[in-house]
Amino acid sequence: MKLFTKPKSDEDKLIEGCIAGKREMQRLLYDLYSKKMMVVCLRYAPTTFEAEDIMQEAFVKVFSNIGNFKRDCPLEFWIRKIMVNTALKHLRGKQLLTVSHEAEEVSNLASESSSLTGYSLDELLSMIQSLAPRYRMVFNLYAIEGYNHKEIGEMLDISEGTSKSQYSRARAILQGMISRQENNYKNVISS
Template sequence: MKLFTKSKSDEDKLLEGCLAGKREMQRLLYEQYASKMMLVCLRYAPTTFEAEDMMQDAFVKVFNNIHTFKKDCPLEFWIRRIMVNTALKHIRNKQLLTVSYEGEEITNLPSESVNLTGYTMDELVTMIQSLAPRYRMVFNLYAIEGYNHKEIAEMLDISEGTSKSQYSRARAILQSMISRQDNLYKEHVISSKQ
C-alpha cells in the first residue's frame, strides 16, 4: 500500500483516520514516521533495544493523544516532541541522569571545530550514544532539538549554568572523538602507503 505523501490533504486524511481509531491509518502514520523517530530515540538511548522501547511507548502516546494535536504546528514536530519527552522519562526512570562533577577535567580537547563530512549518521549516533547520559541529553536537546539552556534546565531539573557546562563538555568530548578517528584514519592511510 502506498504511504501518504506530505501534502496537507493526505495528512488531514491520515489524522482523521487515526482520530477515528482506524488501525490501517495508525499503521500508515507509524510507517511514515518510525524511521525518523527511531533516530531521535537512538540519540537518547544507550542501546538499540532501549531506543525501540522508547519509540514504542511514544507511539502509544501519539495514538492515545492524537485528539490533542493542533494543526498550528507540523505533525512531525508534534510526534518528535512526544518522542523526546518519552525518552527523557525513560532515562529519568532509570535514574541515569545523575549530575556529573562540575570540576571534571577533559584533556586533549581540540580547539578548532571538526569536520563531520565522511561520517555516516550511524557513526555520529554511535558517538553521541557513547556520551555519559547527562551529556548526551543536554547535547541532544540543545544541538539537535533546538531547546535553549533555560528550557533544558527546567526539563532536566538542573541549573542553566549546568546545562551550558554540560553541553560544552559534550561538544568537546565529541570533537575529541572525531579528532581521534581522523588521526587513526590518517595513520592507517600513511602506513598502507609504505
C-alpha cells in the same frame, strides 16, 4: 449561498482516521514516521533496544493523544516532541540523568573543531550514544532539537549554567572522538 470549504489534506484524513481508532491509519502514520523517530530515539537511548522501547511507548502516547493534536504545528514536529519527552522520562526513570563526573577526560581532549564531513549517520549516532547520559541529553536538546539552555534546565531540573557546562563538555568529548578517529585514519594512511 454555499461557503467554500477547504478540501481535507491527506494528513488531515490520516489524523482523523487515527482519532477514530482505525488500525490501518495508525499503521500508515507509524510507517510514515517510524524511521525518522527511531533516529531521534537512538540519539537519546544508550542502546538500540532501549531506543525501540522508547519509540514504541511514544507511539502509544501519540495514538492516545492524537485527538489533542492542534494543527498549528506540523504533525512530525508534534510526534518528535512526544519522542523526546518520552526518552527523557524513560531515562529519568532509570536514573540515567545523574550528573556525570568526566572532567578529567574533558580536560584531556583536544578543543579544536573538526569537520563532520565523511562521517555516516551511524558513526555520528554511535558517537552521540557513547556520551554519558546527561551529556547526551543536553547535547541532543540544544544542538539538534533547538531548545535553549533555560528550557533544557527546566526540562532536566538543572540550572541554566549546568546545561551550558554539560553542552560544552559534550561538544569537547565529541570533538575529541572525531580528532582521535582522524588521527587513526592519518596513521593508517601514512603506514
